Amino acid sequence: MYSELPDFIEIRQSEETGRVIWTQSPIRAGSAIFVTKPYAAASSSSKLTSYCSYCFEQTGMNGLRRCTKCRVTHYCDFNCQTNDWAIHKHECASLQNWSKAAPSSDYPPPSDAIRCLSRMLWKMRKQGPYARQTREIASMQSHRSSLKPSAYESHTYLAHSLVQYLGLSSPGDMEQYSLSSAADLVDTISRFVTNTFTVTDPTLIPLGAAVSPVVALINHSCDPNAVVVFPRVSTDPKVQEPLMQVIAIRDIYPGEEVLTSYIDATLPTNLRQQALNETYNFECNCHLCTSTGLDPRASLNCPKNCGGSCPLPSDEHALVRCSKCKSVVRSVDAALDALRVGQEGLDKANNLQFEDPGKSIRLTTNLIPILTSAGFPPSAHPLLGLTRLHQQLLTSSFPNPLTQEHLDETIHTATTNVAGLTALFREGHPVLALALAELGKLLAVDEPSPRTTNKSVIYPPSGLPRLKLAYETLLRARKMLLIGFGVTNEGGQVGKEVREMIVALEKEIGVFRQGVKNVLEDTPKLKA
Numbered sequence: 284m285y286s287e288l289p290d291f292i293e294i295r296q297s298e299e300t301g302r303v304i305w306t307q308s309p310i311r312a313g314s315a316i317f318v319t320k321p322y323a324a325a326s327s328s329s330k331l332t333s334y335c336s337y338c339f340e341q342t343g344m345n346g347l348r349r350c351t352k353c354r355v356t357h358y359c360d361f362n363c364q365t366n367d368w369a370i371h372k373h374e375c376a377s378l379q380n381w382s383k384a385a386p387s388s389d390y391p392p393p394s395d396a397i398r399c400l401s402r403m404l405w406k407m408r409k410q411g412p413y414a415r416q417t418r419e420i421a422s423m424q425s426h427r428s429s430l431k432p433s434a435y436e437s438h439t440y441l442a443h444s445l446v447q448y449l450g451l452s453s454p455g456d457m458e459q460y461s462l463s464s465a466a467d468l469v470d471t472i473s474r475f476v477t478n479t480f481t482v483t484d485p486t487l488i489p490l491g492a493a494v495s496p497v498v499a500l501i502n503h504s505c506d507p508n509a510v511v512v513f514p515r516v517s518t519d520p521k522v523q524e525p526l527m528q529v530i531a532i533r534d535i536y537p538g539e540e541v542l543t544s545y546i547d548a549t550l551p552t553n554l555r556q557q558a559l560n561e562t563y564n565f566e567c568n569c570h571l572c573t574s575t576g577l578d579p580r581a582s583l584n585c586p587k588n589c590g591g592s593c594p595l596p597s598d599e600h601a602l603v604r605c606s607k608c609k610s611v612v613r614s615v616d617a618a619l620d621a622l623r624v625g626q627e628g629l630d631k632a633n634n635l636q637f638e639d640p641g642k643s644i645r646l647t648t649n650l651i652p653i654l655t656s657a658g659f660p661p662s663a664h665p666l667l668g669l670t671r672l673h674q675q676l677l678t679s680s681f682p683n684p685l686t687q688e689h690l691d692e693t694i695h696t697a698t699t700n701v702a703g704l705t706a707l708f709r710e711g712h713p714v715l716a717l718a719l720a721e722l723g724k725l726l727a728v729d730e731p732s733p734r735t736t737n738k739s740v741i742y743p744p745s746g747l748p749r750l751k752l753a754y755e756t757l758l759r760a761r762k763m764l765l766i767g768f769g770v771t772n773e774g775g776q777v778g779k780e781v782r783e784m785i786v787a788l789e790k791e792i793g794v795f796r797q798g799v800k801n802v803l804e805d806t807p808k809l810k811a
């Protein structure tokens with residue numbers, strides 16, 4: 284079983300955490316520990332028309348080929364369509380039945396979870412119960428016997444939709460999928476929910492859901508030593524994609540467990556624990572979750588601005604002091620109000636970002652100053668989430684022609700985002716690496732109206748100092764991308780792009796310097 288695992292990786296059994304994987308040899312930061320293609324994957328509903336349902340490549344200039352029968356799945360080309368047919372032929376029939384039974388013509392196809400789960404079941408049926416991969420899927424962890432009440436509703440909903448989508452009308456129909464009872468069905472759903480991954484593009488944008496029993500062997504830590512990414516740089520024929528790569532983001536020593544993070548690690552402990560508990564059914568005991576120290580995700584700046592920080596007050600712990608100068612936070616109510624309003628606003632702004640980006644950006648624009656003036660540092664929740672979203676919204680609404688004001692506001696926001704993420708993630712984490720690359724790219728954009736005077740206090744600078752800052756930022760980003768997306772992947776697609784930008788900027792800075800030198804040399808002659 285698990286033929287993708289290299290020899291130096293060992294599977295062990297732990298009483299508290301189930302199966303775990305350990306390394307017997309040292310692993311360097313930036314190395315791919317193993318690479319695998321998901322057992323089953325399905326793109327999210329919003330990506331179905333713009334990404335290939337087989338290899339997850341984005342549409343090219345010519346658009347994608349649509350399956351003429353179900354009219355739902357799209358493919359890059361004939362090759363991808365043919366490769367997908369073994370599974371899609373079942374899916375195609377289910378999608379057609381789904382749309383025939385739909386209450387209206389614009390009724391959406393089932394969610395990526397249902398489509399991925401069904402793809403998994405069709406493949407297991409085809410391979411048979413004794414095939415290696417079927418056994419690997421069957422041994423993935425299930426929490427059926429200890430499901431949290433909060434999970435009942437989502438599991439019931441999944442079960443109901445799955446039965447409808449697969450067209451199961453009697454208990455006998457389930458047997459073809461080796462499901463002999465309703466309990467088996469819940470077991471399969473629990474196994475799926477506990478072990479599903481998000482397929483992402485090379486910039487970590489979510490594209491859909493995937494199952495891989497070998498990647499599912501990895502346990503969780505909120506401070507992981509490895510990540511799962513899809514760098515998309517393989518030179519093999521693209522039918523290999525999407526390739527999941529497990530990359531070490533720090534040196535891992537013999538006898539250490541390999542751990543990834545299942546959740547958004549920018550969230551404070553209570554929200555991380557809630558997410559882990561609801562979806563994965565465990566309480567995390569990693570050092571971040573058990574630490575009593577100051578957490579930059581839940582802190583305030585010192586009220587006297589001494590440079591220190593205070594823990595975020597709560598209803599139970601209203602008296603908080605700066606860890607450095609011991610000043611007491613007086614504006615506890617203001618901080619708690621800002622936290623509540625910020626959290627509600629972030630949820631709303633996230634929900635509106637595609638449907639009504641104008642409303643979403645108005646929310647982020649209004650909320651960021653409220654949290655900042657209440658003393659939240661850039662790393663604190665929900666300010667960091669609002670800043671990240673604000674940056675995305677600003678970038679996607681660049682006016683044509685671009686204005687210096689819009690560009691500089693986006694750079695300011697990207698800088699605050701990098702500051703927040705730097706306080707949370709180790710060098711080389713892909714989230715931080717991408718944020719730096721984004722900042723470097725923004726600094727390298729041609730300025731619509733550069734300033735003629737360059738006072739060093741103004742940020743972002745203009746002209747040559749800006750180009751130099753772009754260059755230094757991109758160099759730092761590249762170093763981190765080589766870790767987060769793998770050295771042998773050249774830092775993934777973004778790492779390759781950044782390398783090209785660095786070369787172009789070197790030339791541009793050289794030309795700029797030469798131009799200034801020429802002007803300086805010519806000036807006395809002109810005067811004379």
Ligand SMILES: C[S@@+](CC[C@H](N)C(=O)[O-])C[C@H]1O[C@@H](n2cnc3c(N)ncnc32)[C@H](O)[C@@H]1O
Nearest residue numbers: 300301302424477478499500501502503563565
């Ligand atoms: C993707 S699986 C990981 C592999 C799993 N240990 C197994 O035996 O198959 C996720 C499940 O592993 C367990 N798990 C993962 N990380 C854990 C941790 N840090 N502490 C406790 N349990 C953990 C939880 O039961 C979780 O639902």
